[in-house]
Amino acid sequence: MTIPVMIPWLGEEEAEAAAEAVRSGWVAQGPRVAAFEQAFAEHLGVPHAVAVSSCTTALHLALIGAGVGPADEVVVPSFSFIATANAATYVGAVPVFADVDAADGNLTAATVEPLLTERTRAVVAVDQGGSPVDLAALRALADPRGITVVEDAACAAGSTYRGAPAGRDAVLAAYSFHPRKLLTTGEGGMVTCQDAAVAVRLRRLREHGMSVSAADRHASAGGAAMLETYDEIGFNHRMTDIQAAIGLVQLRKLPAMVERRRILAERYRILLAPLIAAGARLVADPPHGTTNYQSCWLLLPDGFPIPRGDLLGKLAAAGISARRGIMAAHLEAPYAGSARVPLPVTEHLTRNSLILPLHHFLTEQQQDQVAVALLGAAG
Numbered sequence: 144m145t146i147p148v149m150i151p152w153l154g155e156e157e158a159e160a161a162a163e164a165v166r167s168g169w170v171a172q173g174p175r176v177a178a179f180e181q182a183f184a185e186h187l188g189v190p191h192a193v194a195v196s197s198c199t200t201a202l203h204l205a206l207i208g209a210g211v212g213p214a215d216e217v218v219v220p221s222f223s224f225i226a227t228a229n230a231a232t233y234v235g236a237v238p239v240f241a242d243v244d245a246a247d248g249n250l251t252a253a254t255v256e257p258l259l260t261e262r263t264r265a266v267v268a269v270d271q272g273g274s275p276v277d278l279a280a281l282r283a284l285a286d287p288r289g290i291t292v293v294e295d296a297a298c299a300a301g302s303t304y305r306g307a308p309a310g311r312d313a314v315l316a317a318y319s320f321h322p323r324k325l326l327t328t329g330e331g332g333m334v335t336c337q338d339a340a341v342a343v344r345l346r347r348l349r350e351h352g353m354s355v356s357a358a359d360r361h362a363s364a365g366g367a368a369m370l371e372t373y374d375e376i377g378f379n380h381r382m383t384d385i386q387a388a389i390g391l392v393q394l395r396k397l398p399a400m401v402e403r404r405r406i407l408a409e410r411y412r413i414l415l416a417p418l419i420a421a422g423a424r425l426v427a428d429p430p431h432g433t434t435n436y437q438s439c440w441l442l443l444p445d446g447f448p449i450p451r452g453d454l455l456g457k458l459a460a461a462g463i464s465a466r467r468g469i470m471a472a473h474l475e476a477p478y479a480g481s482a483r484v485p486l487p488v489t490e491h492l493t494r495n496s497l498i499l500p501l502h503h504f505l506t507e508q509q510q511d512q513v514a515v516a517l518l519g520a521a522g
């Protein structure tokens with residue numbers, strides 16, 4: 144039996160919640176989406192949360208909310224899932240790749256500052272793998288210049304920053320509920336924001352730019368007579384009530400999910416101590432927060448006896464489904480050659496790291512197997 148790198152923690156409660164939505168006859172964006180938005184906003188401590196179909200669409204709307212448009216520049220880490228850079232491209236802007244911190248894989252003021260120009264409208268700060276970015280340091284740089292820092296908190300539900308949920312202090316933040324993340328709705332995402340007018344606009348944009356949502360028309364007595372208008376070009380970025388019903392259950396489980404993952408990650412740290420002593424680095428909490436270990440990545444030491452690809456092959460042969468480390472967008476075809484500065488840390492991390500199996504159902508015995516295979520490969 145293969146040890147999977149990640150499986151969601153779904154069960155009977157989610158199945159029942161989804162079935163209840165189906166039995167109710169209302170499965171489009173409706174009351175469960177509204178309830179999920181409210182619960183998520185309360186969990187974070189933010190005034191507004193707008194549920195959407197994915198984090199990719201959340202980032203798309205967040206950049207529009209930040210006023211980013213054609214010919215603007217958006218500073219992003221290359222060291223991220225490609226959707227971070229793609230969102231800038233969707234709004235006609237140019238993603239400008241900055242390097243990252245060697246310890247946590249996140250942007251820093253030092254890597255971002257040299258890339259700021261007259262055209263920079265936004266910085267997308269990723270909480271890579273769930274490790275919170277130092278948002279205050281980036282805002283201290285960006286805010287006085289009128290540049291908006293959007294937080295790509297795709298991985299960060301359940302992480303903390305300076306004692307608060309990650310993303311709470313962002314002007315706009317985007318979350319993912321894809322099954323590779325902790326909290327899942329199958330597909331889904333959320334944009335959070337501080338400004339009421341921005342929230343109203345993003346709600347309209349996710350639903351074709353409609354002035355009155357279909358759910359509101361349905362809910363009101365005079366609904367049939369309400370005429371909606373379409374004041375700007377919107378999108379279909381909606382979440383369904385089936386997804387939101389699952390999300391409400393998942394949100395209640397989030398603290399237990401994080402707790403379990405943090406225990407297992409610390410256990411990896413003990414099991415892999417010989418490799419760590421030899422220079423390998425297992426991702427850890429940064430000084431300014433805590434990670435949910437959405438991605439438990441290991442940086443191989445210099446001089447590791449076999450290439451990373453061969454190591455992944457060996458692990459697969461031993462029934463262990465590890466993954467290559469986090470990707471680098473500037474090494475993929477759409478963005479090849481576009482980096483304005485060298486990105487040595489990004490390239491080192493992406494080539495020499497791997498993501499270890501970590502999920503709610505991982506047993507200690509399976510973890511031992513992973514450690515034995517890794518230490519064996521290290522010679």
Ligand SMILES: *Cc1c(COP(=O)(O)O)cnc(C)c1O
Pocket residue numbers: 197198199200223224226227269271295297298318319320321331332
């Ligand atoms: C997963 C991920 C996304 C995309 O999320 P989807 O919900 O799959 O669209 C964006 N950014 C980062 C950093 C991610 O890890």
